[in-house]
Amino acid sequence: MQEPTTAERLLIIDDDEMFCHVLNRAMSRRGFEVLVAHDSEQALSLARQHRPELATLDLKLEHDSGLKLLPELMEAVPECRVVVLTGYSSIATAVEAIKLGAVNYLCKPADADEVLAAFEKETGDPEAEVAEQPPSINRLAWEHIQKVLQENDGNISATARALGMHRRTLQRKLQKRPVRR
Structure with missing residues (x-):
């Protein structure tokens, strides 16, 4: 720019x-x-x-x-x-x-x-690199947690219930940096 x-x-x-x-x-x-x-x-x-x-x-x-x-x-x-x-x-x-x-x-x-x-940047890049390997299981888990959290408007308790995990466990996972691909 x-x-x-x-x-x-x-x-x-x-x-x-x-x-x-x-x-x-x-x-x-x-x-x-x-x-x-x-x-x-x-x-x-x-x-x-x-x-x-x-x-x-x-x-x-x-x-x-x-x-x-x-x-x-x-x-x-x-x-x-x-x-x-x-x-x-x-x-x-x-x-x-x-x-x-x-x-x-x-x-x-x-x-x-x-x-x-x-x-x-105003348009997408059709030349963007496509990853050679699929995302790791840990990355997919992180993505899924983020999706469910978004669906529950950021509500930690509702997200933990939807994921079938304890709220504190979810809070600990969310405090960590996202997993690399």
């Missing part, structure tokens, strides 16, 4: 203060006017007040789901292009993020250049 000719506004929505600081600095150096929000309420307030052209949205905010915030953000600023960022990627959440209006979905860690490229 080319550097903005006029200061485009970028809203960074993430509860990780260090990540926000690093991305804020990198994007400010590229000519963006950067706003930072650490929760849903602050994000919606800044979005309504400043009407950013671009936003990055963390999928897993401290007390909220980025997927729940996404429709409200799109309603507040329909012209805003949103890229969802997450350290907890899954196929289910990627599909939902796009359905809810995100223009792209990136796995953390992502640097400023990757974020800019995600905003710029």
Whole structure:
């Protein structure tokens, strides 16, 4: 993506203060006017007040789901292009993020250049690499848990019941980073 000719506004929505600081600095150096929000309420307030052209949205905010915030953000600023960022990627959440209006979905860690490229990309890539091996059993289990969690609107107890596991066991599994493919 080319550097903005006029200061485009970028809203960074993430509860990780260090990540926000690093991305804020990198994007400010590229000519963006950067706003930072650490929760849903602050994000919606800044979005309504400043009407950013671009936003990055963390999928897993401290007390909220980025997927729940996404429709409200799109309603507040329909012209805003949103890229969802997450350290907890899954196929289910990627599909939902796009359905809810995100223009792209990136796995953390992502640097400023990757974020800019995600905003710029408007079509799919038919040349995208197809994995040589199918995902591992552990990865499939992670994907299934994420799908059931999404179906239960993030409710841990309902998800644990649906999966036939103890709630604490599910919470421990969700605290771990996703399994590599």
